[in-house]
Amino acid sequence: MVILDQTPFYPEKGGQVGDLGDLSSEKGCFTVFNTKTPVNGVILQIGTMTEGCLEKGDVVHAKINASLRKNTASNHTGVHLLQWALRKHFGDSLEQQGSLVDSSKLRLDFSLSKAPSPKELQQIEEMIQKKILENTPIKTYEMAYEKASSDPSILQFFGDKYGDKVRVVDIDFSKELCGGTHAKATGDLGTFVIVKESAIAKGIRRIEAKTGLSAFSYLQSERELLSSVKSFFKAPKEALLEKIEKEKIEKDDALKALKSLEKKALKDLSETLAKKTTGSPPTLAEIVDVPFKDLPTFAEDLTKKCPHSVIILGSLQNGRCQLIVRVDPKLPLDAKALIQKVAHIIEGGGGGKKHAATAGGKKPENLRLAIETLKTFIQES
Numbered sequence: 001m002v003i004l005d006q007t008p009f010y011p012e013k014g015g016q017v018g019d020l021g022d023l024s025s026e027k028g029c030f031t032v033f034n035t036k037t038p039v040n041g042v043i044l045q046i047g048t049m050t051e052g053c054l055e056k057g058d059v060v061h062a063k064i065n066a067s068l069r070k071n072t073a074s075n076h077t078g079v080h081l082l083q084w085a086l087r088k089h090f091g092d093s094l095e096q097q098g099s100l101v102d103s104s105k106l107r108l109d110f111s112l113s114k115a116p117s118p119k120e121l122q123q124i125e126e127m128i129q130k131k132i133l134e135n136t137p138i139k140t141y142e143m144a145y146e147k148a149s150s151d152p153s154i155l156q157f158f159g160d161k162y163g164d165k166v167r168v169v170d171i172d173f174s175k176e177l178c179g180g181t182h183a184k185a186t187g188d189l190g191t192f193v194i195v196k197e198s199a200i201a202k203g204i205r206r207i208e209a210k211t212g213l214s215a216f217s218y219l220q221s222e223r224e225l226l227s228s229v230k231s232f233f234k235a236p237k238e239a240l241l242e243k244i245e246k247e248k249i250e251k252d253d254a255l256k257a258l259k260s261l262e263k264k265a266l267k268d269l270s271e272t273l274a275k276k277t278t279g280s281p282p283t284l285a286e287i288v289d290v291p292f293k294d295l296p297t298f299a300e301d302l303t304k305k306c307p308h309s310v311i312i313l314g315s316l317q318n319g320r321c322q323l324i325v326r327v328d329p330k331l332p333l334d335a336k337a338l339i340q341k342v343a344h345i346i347e348g349g350g351g352g353k354k355h356a357a358t359a360g361g362k363k364p365e366n367l368r369l370a371i372e373t374l375k376t377f378i379q380e381s
């Protein structure tokens, strides 16, 4: 940690990140990875010695990372423009609830009772883009707080603490009390693009946006995505939405047809199986190709088709097995007790009621053995 008598490093405050850079002297180099201000007037350069050493009293050359600072400044101006556009669109009752600015993005939280529509967000972006193209110079100056607070054209935030002297960031159409770093003119922002809008609490919205080259890269990546989607669907931009809708309808129809085929196949299977009960009491013991989720209804349906019977069904799916036993209520047998007798064979556990019980198992290779053991036990009891 290094403290200098004077420094160009901007410390983390007012939602803006601290500067990065380095401090170098003849004896060493200190890389600054954060700048903070724990008390007013004291600026801490936080970092690590990357070369040699520094001692108290050394004269250093302090160099901030200019490109990061430039992007951060552009994003901070972006926050002011966003705030101006939102208030112009939604009215002056909209209030800032917090903001965050770094070199790659900006974020503004504000009060608004309903979500802005995509169209409104587009309008906000357009208002800001027009102001960027006007290239209005940005002035900063200090004035007495008393004077600033009585000027309704200067935006200040209720709850913020201000000293006797305050700094005004003046973009002609937008004036705010702010100590942050800013672009020299609105044109420096180049581009402004909203990347996300969300709710963070009841009545509080959050907009995340980008300016400059990082906004440009974002737009390029969006175009790249669109281009991949176009080539995936083999359709030009104009026909893309129609093509996606058409494919969705076709997929839904195909799924519907598949479901009805599956239903028919299960019905056919249950009719074939209903004829296969043997012994006394009539018992059906089979491994069936029925998904786990459909097995209980399938077994119930078979019970209806085969009165006074015992139905034992097994099914295999993704390396696991499922066993189901159904007993006609008129028979002196307990499905739950029966399944508990063989659940260990498939390394499983199960439960249920007197007339129907199920068990899931981790040893599908023993499913046949479990079913046969159960059938023999029923026939011999």
Ligand SMILES: [Zn+2]
Residues within 6 Å of the ligand: 014, 076, 079, 080, 176, 177, 178, 179, 180
């Ligand atoms: Zn500001």
